[in-house]
Amino acid sequence: MGNPSLHSIHVHPLKAARGFAPDEAVVEPWGLAGDRRWVLVDDSGKVITQRPHPRMALAAAGLLPGGGLLLSAPGREPLTVPVPAPTDTTTVEIWRDKVEAVPADVAAHSWFSDYLGVPVRLVHLDDPAKRRPIDPEYARPGETVSFADGYPLLLTALASMDALNDLVARGDHAEEGPLPMSRFRPNVVVDGTDAWAEDGWRRVAIGEVRFRVAKMCGRCVVTTTDQDTAERGREPLRTLARHRRFGDTLVFGQNLVPESPGTVRVGDPVRVLE
Numbered sequence: 001m002g003n004p005s006l007h008s009i010h011v012h013p014l015k016a017a018r019g020f021a022p023d024e025a026v027v028e029p030w031g032l033a034g035d036r037r038w039v040l041v042d043d044s045g046k047v048i049t050q051r052p053h054p055r056m057a058l059a060a061a062g063l064l065p066g067g068g069l070l071l072s073a074p075g076r077e078p079l080t081v082p083v084p085a086p087t088d089t090t091t092v093e094i095w096r097d098k099v100e101a102v103p104a105d106v107a108a109h110s111w112f113s114d115y116l117g118v119p120v121r122l123v124h125l126d127d128p129a130k131r132r133p134i135d136p137e138y139a140r141p142g143e144t145v146s147f148a149d150g151y152p153l154l155l156t157a158l159a160s161m162d163a164l165n166d167l168v169a170r171g172d173h174a175e176e177g178p179l180p181m182s183r184f185r186p187n188v189v190v191d192g193t194d195a196w197a198e199d200g201w202r203r204v205a206i207g208e209v210r211f212r213v214a215k216m217c218g219r220c221v222v223t224t225t226d227q228d229t230a231e232r233g234r235e236p237l238r239t240l241a242r243h244r245r246f247g248d249t250l251v252f253g254q255n256l257v258p259e260s261p262g263t264v265r266v267g268d269p270v271r272v273l274e
Helices: 054-058 106-116 158-169 237-243
Strands: 005-009 024-028 038-041 060-063 069-073 076-081 090-094 097-103 121-124 153-157 188-191 203-206 209-218 249-258 262-265 270-272
Touching: 005 262, 038 090, 054 106, 069 106, 076 106, 090 121, 106 121, 153 158, 153 209, 158 188, 158 237, 158 249, 209 262, 237 249
Parallel strands: 153 188
Antiparallel strands: 005 188, 024 262, 038 121, 060 069, 069 076, 090 097, 097 121, 153 249, 203 209, 203 270, 209 249
16 A cells, blocks of 8 residues: 545535535534535336436536525436425435435526426425434434435545456456446545555545545446436446445445544545554
């Protein structure tokens, strides 16, 4: 291992949509500032993601001052969405959690419904400090998360991506590689480590901010979706199933929970504390 450092930062204001890569980001208890505070839901309140709707990958959500969104997508005029006033909330079902969130205005619902071709609503997580606790098996009392799959941040490593691509190149679907890191939609990407070194981490510091490693990140069909075309293939799940299966879970990356506040910056040293 060399001198690990923070290679890139990724913020996805709207879950399942394209995000952006700032040079620095504030770390809040529930994740990077502005990350996954918005989500789409269907008529029953269930979260909409790239799993059934891969075209979500082509929709981009920029973050405006104050937390609003600037939406863009192929064939659609850009739309500015302000943060809704926290008056009436609606119940959102995200995996096994029921979370209260605030609906955006009707224009935002129509914009996305027309784009995806199904009725959807756009909602905002107004108070991440109390709306959604982290799975208590991996959390301390009072720890919460945004609309991320389950944990405040996802960490991946460039060396592990290179190792995975080497395995893909030797597999049955080598033509699909090499795959970009965007398939895994991380928050922080580190450089200067050995491949799969992150498997053994328990606590890390990125610059001034300390994190607890909650658990390995299980991967799903979203990783087979080309984030630039919305087309689906077979990789990396075929290769992960052969080489990165832990029990019933196909693993790439580590879920993090912040232990201290602060700001992370590209180029920050990454230290393994435990």
